[in-house]
Amino acid sequence: MNVVEQIKEQLKQETAAAAVKAGLVSKEELPEVVMETPKDKEHGDFATNLAMQLAKTAKKAPKLIAEDITGAMDTSKASVEKMEIAGPGFINFFLDHSYLRQVIPAVLSSGQDYGKTDVGGKKKVQVEFVSANPTGDLHLGHARGAAVGDALSSILETAGYDVTREYYINDAGNQINNLAYSVEARYLEALGKETTMPEEGYRGADIKQFGEELAAEHGDAFVETAREERLAFFREYGLKREMEKLKQDLLDYRVEFDVWYSETSLYESGKVEEALQLLEERGEVYEADNAVWFKSTNYGDDKDRVLVKNDNTYTYLLPDIAYHQNKFERGFEKVINVWGADHHGYIPRMEAAVQALGYDKEQLDTRIIQMVNLYENGERVKMSKRTGKAVTLKDLMEEVGIDATRYFFAMRSSDTHMDFDLTLAKSESNENPVYYVQYAHARLCSIFRQAEEKGYEYDPDADLTPIASEKEYDLLKKIGEFPEAVAIAADKYAPHRMTNYAHELAAAFHSFYNAERVVDAEDAAKTQARLKLVKAAQITLQNAMALIGVQAPERM
RNA sequence: GUCCCAGUAGCUCAGUAGGAUAGAGCAACGGCCUUCUAAGCCGUAGGUCGCAGGUUCGAAUCCUGCCUGGGACACCA
Secondary structure (H helix, E strand, C coil), X not given: CCHHHHHHHHHHHHXXXXXXXXXXXXXXXXXXXXXXXXXXXXXXXXXXXXXXXXXXXXXXXXXXXXXXXXXXXXXXXXXXXXXXXXXXXXXXXXXXXXXXXXXHHXXXXXXXHCCCCCCCCCCEEXXXXXXXXXXXXXXXXXXXXXXXXXXXXXXXXXXXXXXXXXXXXXXXXXXXXXXXXXXHHHHHHHCCCCCXXXXXXXXXXXXXXXXXXXXXXXXXXXXCCCHHHHHHHHHHHHHHHHHHHHHHHHHHCCCCCCXXXXXXXXXXXXXXXXXXXXXXXXXXXXXXXXXXXXXXXXXXXXXXXXXXXXXXXXXXXXXXXXXXXXXXXXXXXXXXXXXXXXXXXXXXHHHHHHHHCCCCHHHEEEEEECCEEEEECCEECCCECCCCECCEHHHHHHHCCHHHHHHXXXXXXXXXXEEEEHHHHHCCCCCCHHHHHHHHHHHHHHHHHXXXXXXXXXXXXXXXXXXXXXXXXXXXHHHHCHHHHHXXXXXXXXXXXXXXXXXXXXXXXXXXXXHCCCCCCCCHHHHHHHHHXXXXXHHHHHHHHHHCCCCCCCCX
């Protein structure tokens, strides 16, 4: 447990003990003491609403209860300097801040590991995200999903979960046939032959390029080939090229998957049949109208779903069920799906399926990545998948840059609609929030360069007692909250809390930087102590930025 | 028609498991660079938390109804 949490825990215990000692409540009836950090510094370092909570059982006014508690409080152990009763009955604690100096050695000794906790208890968790069909370039929505899914995974890892990042490749359905038709059409087109793009075809620039390359490489070799053979080749070719591109784009975006799971492999290994059989054995399916239905209404779905169509082929749902069964068979205790908003309607049936297979509903958690609207110069940018006119992940990385793109997407709660302001994201000015955080890091690095120039050698054993100003303590407190901030972000699956934290940490540092000098020729002891403080800030900021996939530049 | 998400400052969004005078960034206004990077800091102004009820010591947060915007509702994936 880190220093800030320790003192908070101590404070909780002392408060609880005081309430019992004052005869307000028995030890058994005592509620969990809520100790929060007030937003307003005027309200102390910590505050509790215990007196209000006890108002009912103690049958007394909260303010009087608060007086009893503060009167019975042992203030020595938790560094309490002052207590105030405020508002409707809050007890505000003002601490002797010198305890915060202990944060520094804790951070310095942990280094890159600072922020790690074991709240996850090594639990095996799978995060499936992006999983875009290999039929075209990754677009805006995928970019958001990738940023959120990757940040979430990193946060869970740091909070002590055993995380697997996984991409499900939809390489078996109709869309792959359409991919083959589309490549064929573009190939023939490139040869100047008469052809029509199928209605359901993919019109992306990437496929046009494939067609041209095939034409250039193979000439008209495929024109005379039997259609079936030709399509089989284009299908294979298109899939391979799309996957290569997908993997490269994601890698460039700094997203690395542990597992790429192929839908086709589910068929080949017989897992799809297995899943169907299992559902049959468990009495979860029935036949009607020449089709096989999954009785998902047993588990709260709106209506039952077809698994096997009357032409004897499978719906997409069945392999999806098999895939989820396989996830649990691989030992994941928790399965998190990060899905696009268009998959929103599948959640109830997938949850039903998981339960029908005998797993607990709680083991599956699906997060929806809401729509992204693009704006440029105040105008909504219209996009169309049909015509292939869409802003791709690649476009974003080139135009906006990776750091700004990832920060922008990670910054927002993922389940709300989002306006992405291209003009703002592209601007290299203070209007752009990502620079605020990066600039703090560049400044931190600059301090060390200056210290070196002035002949200061960083001393890991320097005495920390010169650390005593308000700005220093504010910064230290923020640094000390990092492990808890990660744990909360993990618990709530809320990566945007990490960007909030990074911003707050940067703010605490900027404020300190403007108020106090680190490298001071007049005071070597203070300089050495502050260099250690600044080192701790640098480590923490780097770790926070790493969690959201944003680089920490040494200069700007 | 049913279901889901959203509605908070001029704009984009937070709001810590019901708490104090609802917070940030940008935009606006006023200050701060002979000293470690002014992509920064300090301050001012800006609000009927969509609307109406309810629950209680206390509601942006929980409940009910309504309004507005977006999305989902295939034997397509």
